[in-house]
Amino acid sequence: MANMPYIAAVDAGIHQEMRRDPSVLYFGQNLATTENHAFVAAYGADRVRVTPISETAEIGIAIGAAMSGLRPVVELYMAEFMLVAMDQVVNEAPRFRYMSGGQVKVPIVLKAGYGFTAGWAGQHTGSLTALFMGVPGLKVVVPSTAADAKGLMATAIRDDNPVVYLHHYMLTLEHGEVPDGEHLVPFGKAEIRRAGGDVTIVATGWMVPRSLAAAELLAKEGIHAEVIDPRTVSPLDLETILKSIDKTGRVVLVDQAPRHASVTAMIAADIAEHRFKSLKAPIIQVTAADTTIPYSEPLEAHVIPDEARIAAAVRQVLK
Amino acid sequence: MANMPYIAAVDAGIHQEMRRDPSVLYFGQNLATTENHAFVAAYGADRVRVTPISETAEIGIAIGAAMSGLRPVVELYMAEFMLVAMDQVVNEAPRFRYMSGGQVKVPIVLKAGYGFTAGWAGQHTGSLTALFMGVPGLKVVVPSTAADAKGLMATAIRDDNPVVYLHHYMLTLEHGEVPDGEHLVPFGKAEIRRAGGDVTIVATGWMVPRSLAAAELLAKEGIHAEVIDPRTVSPLDLETILKSIDKTGRVVLVDQAPRHASVTAMIAADIAEHRFKSLKAPIIQVTAADTTIPYSEPLEAHVIPDEARIAAAVRQVLK
Amino acid sequence: MSQSPTPERQIWMFTQMLRIRAFEESVKRAFTEHPGVIRGHTHLADGAEASIVGSLSHFREGDAALATYRCHGYPLVLGSDPKAMMAEIFGRADGLCKGLGGSMHLTDVKRGFLGTSGIVGAGIPHAAGVAWALQIRKKGNVVLSFFGDGAAKQGAFHETLNIASLWKLPVVFVMENNGYNVVTTTVQEDANAAAGEPLAVKAKAYAMPGVTVDGNDPLAVHAAVGDAIERARAGKGPTLVESKVYRLSAHGNIIAPPGVPLHYPEHEAIAVFGKREEYEAALRGDPVPRFRGILVKSGALSAAMADDLAAGIAKEMQEAVAFAVKSPFPKLESALEYNYA
Amino acid sequence: MSQSPTPERQIWMFTQMLRIRAFEESVKRAFTEHPGVIRGHTHLADGAEASIVGSLSHFREGDAALATYRCHGYPLVLGSDPKAMMAEIFGRADGLCKGLGGSMHLTDVKRGFLGTSGIVGAGIPHAAGVAWALQIRKKGNVVLSFFGDGAAKQGAFHETLNIASLWKLPVVFVMENNGYNVVTTTVQEDANAAAGEPLAVKAKAYAMPGVTVDGNDPLAVHAAVGDAIERARAGKGPTLVESKVYRLSAHGNIIAPPGVPLHYPEHEAIAVFGKREEYEAALRGDPVPRFRGILVKSGALSAAMADDLAAGIAKEMQEAVAFAVKSPFPKLESALEYNYA
Ligand SMILES: Cc1ncc(C[n+]2csc(CCOP(=O)(O)OP(=O)(O)O)c2C)c(N)n1
Ligand SMILES: Cc1ncc(C[n+]2csc(CCOP(=O)(O)OP(=O)(O)O)c2C)c(N)n1
Ligand SMILES: [Mg+2]
C-alpha cells in the first residue's frame, strides 16, 4: 500500500500497463514535450506523443491504431473537449466491431477529467457522464478513490472495447491508500462505501465523499445510510443497488449533473421498474440545478448538490 | 386544413416564418444549389445558402448570426451529423446568453431527422434525443404528426433560444391534416393522442403511432390505454403525464433509443419521485435493445420496440 | 519514380476495373430485379474504377486501405469474394459482415480492407491511426485512405493531415474528386475550386506534397499514387493525391421510408442541373472502355480476349447475386452478439 | 493601403497598450494581494498589446470583435469599464457579465465585443456568422476574429475559413501566434511551422490572402490588419493575418482544486524547456517599452508625458481592483436567471 493523490494513482495505472504491455500507447495534448516527461522517458517517442489541439484526429487516430492491434490511451484533459470529437466517441469507436460483424476490436481509453466546479465557469465544469453511459459498445468508468483510479485505469487499458475513463477534477489531490504492484478493479462491480440499513444512497465521483459526509451527519441523528458507488456506469452493477434497496426500501440518488442529464435518472428508472415492490418511499434524486455553471463562487456552490441537500433528501424519504 | 405529408409540413413551418420575418435564414448542405430551389427562389441567396460538409462551421455560423439578431434554421439532415459539431450544439449555443449575463440571445433552430431504422445500419439510425434533452439552455422538440411538424417548427423559429428540432425519418411520408395559414404549437404542452383510464403510455416520434396501434390492440381486450405524446421533451410537460397517472396508476414508457440513452428514463425517474403514491405497478420502459442498429431487416425489426412489445408491457403493468 | 505496370499487370488492372463495373451494375439492377432486397442507402463506384485500381495496384501484404460508404470497389480489388459482398449488401448471414453492416460498411480485415465510416471525413483519422501502428512496426507498410472531395471540408481532414505530416506517417490520402457532394458541385462548396485551383492545393497547409491526377487513367493514377507510396514506405511521410473522376451514377439510391420502392435516379447533373452535355461528356470519357481501347490498341489485349474477360466477369457477378438472394437472413440473436469484444 | 496613424492616434494606441499591460499586471497581482478572489483559469494578454491595439485601432461603430478565453485586452481597448471587467474576474455583481462568466468570457455587446468561447477554435465560426449578418446589412462593417496559433489545428478553423472565403464574408482572422499552445511549441504541433514555414501559408487552402506581421509593432499590425479590413469592407472577402507575438506570462495560473492557493508560474520557456535566453530575448522585444521608445524618439511623446500617462493608468487600474474587491457577490437566484431568453 502506498498513500498517494488520486491523480498520481491514475498515472500509476497507466504506468502499470505500459510497463507490462508494449502495445499500450499514451498520447494527447501538452504532454511529452520534453524528454524529461516521465512517460516519454520511460516508453519512448513511438508510444508517447504530443498532439496538436485536434481531438477529432486524436481520437480517430486512436481508433485506427486500436484496429491495428495497439491499445491507445488518449489524454483529453477535460470531458468537454470530447464534444468537438463526439462523433468519434459515440458513433465511430463503439460501432466498428459491430458493423464489421466482429472482425475488429477497438481497445481505446479516452481519459478525461470532469466536474471542475472550482470557478471554471460555463464551458469547463460539466458532468457529462450520461452522454456516454447509454451508448452501446462503450464502457464508462468514474473512479472516486485513488485505489479505484489506478485499478480501473488498468482494467480499462486491458479491456478490448472503447472505454471512457472520467476522473473527477475536484478529487485530483485527494489522497488514498493504493495497492502496490499489479492492481486491477473489475468493471461492473459497485462498492459499498458505507453500510447501513435505513436508506440507500447512490453516488459517483465527487458526490461520493459528499454523500459519505451526509451519511456521517445523519448517523448523528440515528439514521444509518448505505452509500453505494457504482464505480462504472457502463457496465452498471444494478444488482448491488437493488439488493441494498431490498434491505432499506428507500433510496436517494446523487448526481452532479442537471436532472435530465444525469446518470441517476437512468438508475432511478431501472429501480422503478425492477424494485417497485421493495420501495417504501419515492425515489429522490439530488442533482445540480438545471443551469449552466456560474463563475461566481457562492452561485456555483448554490447550484451543486452538497451534504445538506443530500441529508435533507434522506430525511424526506424517511418521512 | 390541408392534407400533406409530415415532411412537407416541416417545410410549411419554415416557409410560414420566412415569409413573415426577414431575419429568418435557412441554410445547410445540399439545398439551394440551383435557383429553382423553392426556398432560394422565394427568399434569395442572402437568406438561403448551401454550405460545404462542415457542421461545426455551419452551426457555429448560425450562433454568430443569431447573436447578431438573425434567426437561422440549419438543415442538418440527420441527428448523427450534429455529433461532429456537438460542442457547438451543447457547449456553445446554450451557453452564450448565460455566460454574458443576459447580453445576447441565440435563437437558432437545428433541424435534423432521426431514427431511420430502414436499413441505414449502424451510423445513421440513432435516436439521440436524450443527448440534448438535459442540456440547460437548449430546447428539444420531437413532432410526431404533420400538424405538429409545422406548428412546432414555427414556434421553434420564433423562440429566442437554441432549439434542436428532431423530425422522425420513419414518419416522412405520413400524411395528416395541417391547419392553413399561421399555425403555432406551444412548447411544453403534451398532447393526449388517445384517452383511456386503465394505463398511461408515453411515447414520442415514431413510437407514437406504434403505441396507438398497441392501444387499438389492447382495446379489443377491453384495456383502455391513454397515449400521451410530450411533443417537446425540453421543456417537458410532466404535469399532463402525472395527471394521467393519477387517474390510471399505471404507466408504460416507450422509446426507440437503447434503455440508458432514452428520454423515457428521464420521465420514469420524474414519475418515481413525484407520483410514487399514485402508482399501482412498476414503471415499465419499452426501449430498443442495447445495441448498435443492425443492417439486416429482420434483425433491425427485432431490436426496435413494436406494438406487440408495447402491448405486452401494458398487460404486465395491469397484472 | 514508380515503374509502369507490365502488360500482364495492365490486363489484371483492366480485369479489376471490369469487375468493379460489373459488380456495381449488378447492385443497381438488383433494385429492380429483386425489389426490397437492398435497403437503406447504397453508393456506387462506377466511374472511379481506374482511380481505385490504379491506387490499389501497389498493395502489398500488410498494407491497409480504409474508405467511405462508397466502398464496393476496394475490397473487390483486394480479393474479397463478390458473393460475400453481395450477400452483405442484401443483409444475409453469408455477408462479409454477417449482415450487420450492409452496403456502407463492407469490411474484410483479412484482405487489408479495415472498414469504412459512413460519416463524411471520419475515416481519415482512422487511416492515420493505422499508419501510426505500421510506422511503429517498421515493415515498410502503408495505408491508403480513400475519401471524396466533399470530405476535404470536414475538420477531420484538416486535423489529420497536419498530424500525418508532422509525424511522417506512412499514409497516402487519395481524394476521389468526382466534382460533386451529393447535389452540390465542388465550386459551390470549396474555396479552392471556386478560385479555379485544384483541391490538391490544400496540401500546402500541411507542408505535404499535393498532386492532381486524371483519375480516369489507371496508369496515371498508378504512377502518382505509386510515387506517394514509395515516399511513404521510405519514411518520408504522407501525400495528398487528388484523383479527378466522374461519378457515373447518382450519389445513391433515392432516400425514402419503407413502403416506397427504392431505385437509382438519374445523375444530378441531369436531374438537378439539367446539364445533360456534362454527363454525356463524362460517358464519352468512361475509364473502362477508354482503357480497353488503349490495351487493344497496344496489342496487350485482343478484342476477343476483352470480350471473353467481360463475359466471365458477368457470370461471376450473376453468381454473386444468385448466391446472395439464396443466402438466409442472420439469426435474430446475432443482432446482439458483436457490441462488445 | 491603409494610412499610418496620426501622432495623436499613435499616442492613443500607446495609451491602450499601457492600459492592457497595467490591467493584466493588476490581475496577476490580485492572485497574491487578494488570495482567492480569482478562481478557475485566467489567461493574460501581456505581450500581445501591440497586436491587439494595432488590430482594433480600425474599429468602427457597428463592427464586431470575438475572441478566446485570453480576452482581457480587447474590451479594454473598445471602451469597456475596467472596474466592471475586474469585478467580473472577481465574480461580483457589478461584473461585466454579472459574475456569471468570469475571466474567460468577458462580453460587452454595447461596445462590439460579442463574447468568447473557452473551447479552442469554437469562436471562429461565431465570428463568421456575425460577418454573414453584417454582409446582409450592407453597412460596410467588419468582424475581427482573434484566436491563437494552436487553434489553427482545430477543425473549426478549417471549416470556417473555407466558407468565409467562399461567401466573401467581411471578417479578418487574426491569429496571435505566440509560439506556444500551453506547453507545446508551434514546431511541435504544426506541420507548416515544423517545415519552417509561416502559419499564414494555411490561407492557401482557402484561396484567401495570408500575411505574417510582427505583432510587437503596433504600426505594422495597424497596416496589415488595416489592409485586410479595407478588403473586407469592400466586399472582397476575408484575410488570414498571422501576428507574431510572445506571451510574457505563463499560459495561465496553475490548475488546482480548491484549497490550493492559485498563482502564476514562470513562463513555460523557462519552467518546462529551460530556455531562459528565449524568454529574456522576448523581454528585450517587449512591445510596450519598444513603442514608447519609438514615440519618444519621434518626438510625438516626451518621456515626462509618457510617465504621466503610465501613472494615470496605474491609478485607473488600482481603482478598478478596489472597486471589484468591494463589489458584492451576485444574488443566489441570479444563478438561474439567464439560461433561457
Ligand atoms: C458529417 C456528415 N455530414 C453529412 C453527411 C451526409 N453525406 C453523406 S455522403 C455526402 C457527400 C460526400 O461527398 P464527397 O465527400 O465528395 O464523396 P462522394 O459521395 O462524392 O464520393 C454527404 C453530405 C455525412 N454522412 N456525414
Ligand atoms: C477543444 C479544446 N481542446 C483543448 C483545450 C484546452 N486548451 C485551452 S487553451 C489551450 C491552448 C491554446 O493555444 P493557442 O490557440 O495557441 O492560444 P494561446 O493560449 O496560446 O493564446 C488549450 C489546449 C480547449 N480549451 N479546447
Ligand atoms: Mg464527391
Ligand SMILES: [Mg+2]
Ligand atoms: Mg499560442
